[in-house]
Amino acid sequence: MYQPFDDIAKTPIEYLKGVGPSRGDLLRTELGITNFGKLLFHFPFRYVDRSRFYTIAEVPSALGEIQIKGVLTRIEEVKGKNRKRLVGRFTDGRQSIELVWFRSVAAIKSILKPGTEYVIFGKPQSYQGNWSIVHPEMEAVEDTKAHEQSSMQPVYHSTEKLVQKGLNGRAIGRLVQSLLPKFKGTIPENLPADIIEQYRFISREQAIFNLHFPKDDVMIRRARFRIAFEEFFFVQLGMVRQKQINKTKIRGHRVESVGEWFNRFYKDHLPFELTNAQKRVVKEIRRDMGSGAQMNRLLQGDVGSGKTMVALLSMLLALDNGLQSCLMAPTEILARQHYLGLQEFLEPMGLEIALLTGSTPKKERVSLFEKLENGSLPFIVGTHALLEDKVKFQNLGLAVIDEQHRFGVAQRSKLWAKNQVPPHVLVMTATPIPRTLAMSLYGDLDVSVIDELPPGRKPIETKHYFESKRLAVNGFLKQQIAEGRQVYIVYPLIEESAKQDYMDLMSGFESIQRTFPEPEYMVSVVHGRLPADEKEREMRAFAEGRTNIMVATTVIEVGVNVPNASVMVIESAERFGLSQLHQLRGRVGRGASQSYCLLMTGYKLGEEARTRMETMVRTNDGFEISEVDLRLRGPGEMTGTRQSGVVQFRVADLVKDAKLLVEARAAAIRLLEKDEALTQHEQVRIFFLREYGKKQAWGRIS
Numbered sequence: 001m002y003q004p005f006d007d008i009a010k011t012p013i014e015y016l017k018g019v020g021p022s023r024g025d026l027l028r029t030e031l032g033i034t035n036f037g038k039l040l041f042h043f044p045f046r047y048v049d050r051s052r053f054y055t056i057a058e059v060p061s062a063l064g065e066i067q068i069k070g071v072l073t074r075i076e077e078v079k080g081k082n083r084k085r086l087v088g089r090f091t092d093g094r095q096s097i098e099l100v101w102f103r104s105v106a107a108i109k110s111i112l113k114p115g116t117e118y119v120i121f122g123k124p125q126s127y128q129g130n131w132s133i134v135h136p137e138m139e140a141v142e143d144t145k146a147h148e149q150s151s152m153q154p155v156y157h158s159t160e161k162l163v164q165k166g167l168n169g170r171a172i173g174r175l176v177q178s179l180l181p182k183f184k185g186t187i188p189e190n191l192p193a194d195i196i197e198q199y200r201f202i203s204r205e206q207a208i209f210n211l212h213f214p215k216d217d218v219m220i221r222r223a224r225f226r227i228a229f230e231e232f233f234f235v236q237l238g239m240v241r242q243k244q245i246n247k248t249k250i251r252g253h254r255v256e257s258v259g260e261w262f263n264r265f266y267k268d269h270l271p272f273e274l275t276n277a278q279k280r281v282v283k284e285i286r287r288d289m290g291s292g293a294q295m296n297r298l299l300q301g302d303v304g305s306g307k308t309m310v311a312l313l314s315m316l317l318a319l320d321n322g323l324q325s326c327l328m329a330p331t332e333i334l335a336r337q338h339y340l341g342l343q344e345f346l347e348p349m350g351l352e353i354a355l356l357t358g359s360t361p362k363k364e365r366v367s368l369f370e371k372l373e374n375g376s377l378p379f380i381v382g383t384h385a386l387l388e389d390k391v392k393f394q395n396l397g398l399a400v401i402d403e404q405h406r407f408g409v410a411q412r413s414k415l416w417a418k419n420q421v422p423p424h425v426l427v428m429t430a431t432p433i434p435r436t437l438a439m440s441l442y443g444d445l446d447v448s449v450i451d452e453l454p455p456g457r458k459p460i461e462t463k464h465y466f467e468s469k470r471l472a473v474n475g476f477l478k479q480q481i482a483e484g485r486q487v488y489i490v491y492p493l494i495e496e497s498a499k500q501d502y503m504d505l506m507s508g509f510e511s512i513q514r515t516f517p518e519p520e521y522m523v524s525v526v527h528g529r530l531p532a533d534e535k536e537r538e539m540r541a542f543a544e545g546r547t548n549i550m551v552a553t554t555v556i557e558v559g560v561n562v563p564n565a566s567v568m569v570i571e572s573a574e575r576f577g578l579s580q581l582h583q584l585r586g587r588v589g590r591g592a593s594q595s596y597c598l599l600m601t602g603y604k605l606g607e608e609a610r611t612r613m614e615t616m617v618r619t620n621d622g623f624e625i626s627e628v629d630l631r632l633r634g635p636g637e638m639t640g641t642r643q644s645g646v647v648q649f650r651v652a653d654l655v656k657d658a659k660l661l662v663e664a665r666a667a668a669i670r671l672l673e674k675d676e677a678l679t680q681h682e683q684v685r686i687f688f689l690r691e692y693g694k695k696q697a698w699g700r701i702s
């Protein structure tokens with residue numbers, strides 16, 4: 001369908017008045033603004049109230065850019081060490097402030113006239129107690145009367161390079177100002193009329209125009225509301241649609257019968273009663289796997305909630321139906337742990353399970369590949385190595401993916417390609433994701449939640465200590481060890497400072513050895529630089545209770561299971577993110593005894609770090625923690641998807657607009673229920689395919 005909007009939007013940016021080839025190139029490389037359409041959606045990141053005038057007396061308390069009305073009393077060139085600058089005096093009748101220009105000195109001097117009344121605009125800064133404004137914008141009061149000053153003025157992002165080319169945020173604003181008339185009357189509506197009516201949305205064009213040049217702050221709100229809604233709406237439309245397609249169009253292995261293996265295990269080998277939450281989730285998985293469509297399920301459950309058992313039962317279900325299963329973990333250590341843990345259950349039943357990682361010897365690999373391909377091996381646990389092309393299954397029925405957020409969507413889609421009929425996919429995460437984030441990241445998945453810990457667990461007591469309490473903490477550790485408990489002491493490992501962190505760990509290790517000398521105390525150490533077999537040895541020594549203390553970097557962050565360990569000491573806890581802290585804490589509290597998490601930090605804590613410590617001390621609830629985490633870090637950081645564009649919105653904010661997201665999803669569901677293929681909503685469909693169509697290719701597996 002022809003739309004004049006498209007022609008205008010596609011016009012290369014250099015054709016805009018005031019741009020030209022060289023600025024055009026810069027706009028392209030610096031801000032990705034290649035054409036008129038891109039500039040149209042380059043929204044201001046905030047607004048300044050130009051109806052408000054400051055007095056110079058208020059300058060020290062002002063934040064950001066302000067405007068002042070007054071008279072330029074004097075202006076002169078001053079010779080500095082290597083270049084001239086222009087210095088002016090500006091007074092509001094009571095006090096005065098200095099104005100400074102470093103660039104275009106001669107030109108500016110020739111324009112400005114002392115004795116004239118101006119409105120100046122800029123950000124005051126203080127140097128050795130004197131306030132000044134560098135490169136203020138100046139407009140003669142006389143001239144301001146010529147145009148209406150709308151109260152809210154947009155502030156646009158620019159970059160250093162653009163500023164050098166004369167394109168600061170204000171100049172970009174002027175470009176937008178000359179752009180908008182070209183689009184007037186052409187911007188097509190993209191939401192169905194009933195939704196517009198229901199939410200009393202302003203038109204799309206009105207919203208876009210008002211985001212740039214709002215009539216007032218009410219209009220800013222209405223414009224944001226509308227654009228944020230549609231951003232959510234179209235992403236959800238894709239996800240809900242994908243979910244429909246998964247359910248109805250993508251055939252899956254029909255895993256119908258609960259057979260011998262599942263029942264035998266349940267009756268004779270299950271060492272405990274499943275929690276109600278586990279039972280419910282197993283039921284959900286059985287229903288999915290038996291439906292004839294492919295399962296795409298996200299299993300969320302706090303650390304220690306017993307997700308592995310759910311995975312195992314699902315794998316047995318697959319086996320009962322003649323299908324193979326794989327479990328994929330993000331690290332070698334975790335894969336090994338899962339392998340050993342599952343083997344413990346499977347071996348007594350005479351079932352074989354194998355491990356495949358980067359360090360699996362070649363000979364073993366070859367025989368593994370063979371068994372997978374001829375179907376004689378029912379279960380395999382592994383790392384990314386499972387994704388290699390050489391790994392072929394005879395009949396892969398279930399792929400369990402642990403700690404999903406470390407696997408890229410593209411990687412998961414490789415598993416998909418391993419079969420004619422796609423395997424059922426169960427994604428397990430111990431990092432609870434706030435509902436809104438889950439919705440926007442995994443809106444095409446079904447979600448199960450294990451919201452109940454196995455019985456008999458006492459809530460972990462968390463305390464925050466400064467370095468000065470070190471002696472008391474050591475005393476406490478000795479007391480716990482005397483009672484037969486074991487202790488983790490964890491040091492941070494952040495990639496960029498790996499060497500320093502390694503040294504910190506080793507010097508910490510030495511001081512721990514002095515405080516806890518052999519043979520009374522035995523200390524293990526595990527870090528990324530140890531060869532795999534030594535790591536393994538140290539872990540095993542700790543797991544089997546032969547050592548009292550495990551000193552480690554975050555390699556133990558996920559998965560490791562030592563029920564007798566009752567204390568988790570986290571060194572330099574301020575350097576860890578909330579979800580990491582929560583994961584680490586989850587390593588203790590797995591046995592019957594009271595467990596503790598001790599957060600050690602320096603005295604100087606930023607506000608955010610303090611919030612993290614307080615949150616940890618206050619609650620054990622992973623979902624509550626994830627909400628705080630989302631607020632502190634924002635969605636991109638939290639999911640590691642900042643680059644991938646999955647959760648990038650121009651206006652919408654997953655934290656602030658959480659309610660709107662829920663609304664948008666509901667609206668998308670309602671629309672697709674009425675009109676599955678959007679045949680009666682031509683505009684919606686066209687817009688969707690154009691703007692979001694390509695990304696949906698990934699939707700199949702995630």
Ligand code: ADP
Binds near residue numbers: 275278302
């Ligand atoms: P997650 O992977 O969810 O962090 P795990 O599956 O590792 O948790 O389980 C944590 C521990 O709890 C394991 O030792 C496991 O055997 C045990 N466990 C799991 N389910 C139950 C249950 N229903 N009752 C008692 N213990 C359980």
Ligand code: MG
Binds near residue numbers: 307308430559
């Ligand atoms: Mg686990």
